Amino acid sequence: MKHTTTFLALLALAGCAAPGSEVYRSYHSEAGALVDTGSFGNATMQNQHAMTNEGAYVYNLSHRFANEVATTVNFAFNSAQLDAGARDTLREQAHWIRQFPEVRFRVYGHTDKVGSHGYNKALGMARARAVVAYLASQGISTSRLEAVASFGETQPLIVTEGRERRNRRTVTEVSGFVKSNPIIMDGKYAEVVYREYIKSAVSGARWTIVGDAGSSEGSE
Template sequence: MKKSAITTVSISIIALSGCWNGAYYDGFNATAERSAETNTFGSATANNTAVHAGLLTNEMLANLTRKFASEALATVNFAFNSSRLDAETQAALQRQAAWIKAHPQIVFTVYGHTDKVGGNVFNQNLGKRRARAVANYLTSQGIPRAKLRAVASFGETRPLVLTEERNRQNRRTVTEVSGFGSHKKSGRLDGRYAIEIYDRYITLENQEFIREEGGLVTDTANEGGTK
């Protein structure tokens, strides 16, 4: 079995276990770090973990991820060598919490990042502290911990700005859509249920677009008629 497949299974098992203690964070972080070193983590990011489980298409998850990023501030930044949440960060996380509450079927992953200053192990731990701080703040805003499927650290391995110097853009956490939660009756993640919920979101978005555009779709359907 390829390493990428092993990594995917490891992440899925840890992420779906529902634990929220030190071992949970350490286990998930270790998987992320190991994958970053072998360049195989891309096969099991938050945007396609569910795809590997046969639940959703990449396009579905990408659409939900874009929706979340456009309506809430998915990325928050930190001061140098810090995991403290300042007033600006807390305001952004309050927007995230409001969006998450409005979409109860969707679950999320929080990823921590650092700049390149400092050693790799130190930065892995710092990224984890940042992700944990964000997750804890979201739960303080009424988000159930079960909604946050996993918390992980990429440390310094995925900078937005390629520099060895201090950089605020690289000192960040990113909250991403992971997929859909458990079906209320079965208590497990069900592919058909997930697709049904996704279709419901798309239908609601289309209805909202029609209202905002004043019947644009209806006019298009009757193209060639009296306007």
């Protein structure tokens, strides 16, 4: 009875307490209390602000790249060698990259959790460098492959301590724009984002690289 009386007293006190008082905060922080305290719209506001600068265009282009080509390649256990499937994926990435010479990319390397943290960090980097080297062999200037980075074992797709092929991977992502490119110097980011990507027109066709360190030509 004593506990019931105490609870009812607190309930009444909380009902009369002014917002911002210690009693009000204590009572309304219980489970089931109002979650949105007024900051819910901040994320939307920040997104609207982001739409006015380069970051929004990088974000949109990143999504487009991920939707139109496979961005991930996988590796055998304890290996940084590219197999036939990986090379096919990277050729597809290179097709896309060649049609957007104003864009820079970053390659991230990952491993599974077998082995030490330091060893896996180095292995992730070796995998990222193998991808950069292959993209370069397809006519992509390394000046556009902005950097390679290794997350090692720290970002698994599948949480397991054992061998997991899906965790042994690299991911290629859009990282920004080539600042020296004339179109970007004119601030025409949207023109790049919404440029048509004609996959069928690339296979077997001659290609020209523009906007890197000079230009070159080749064929598939």
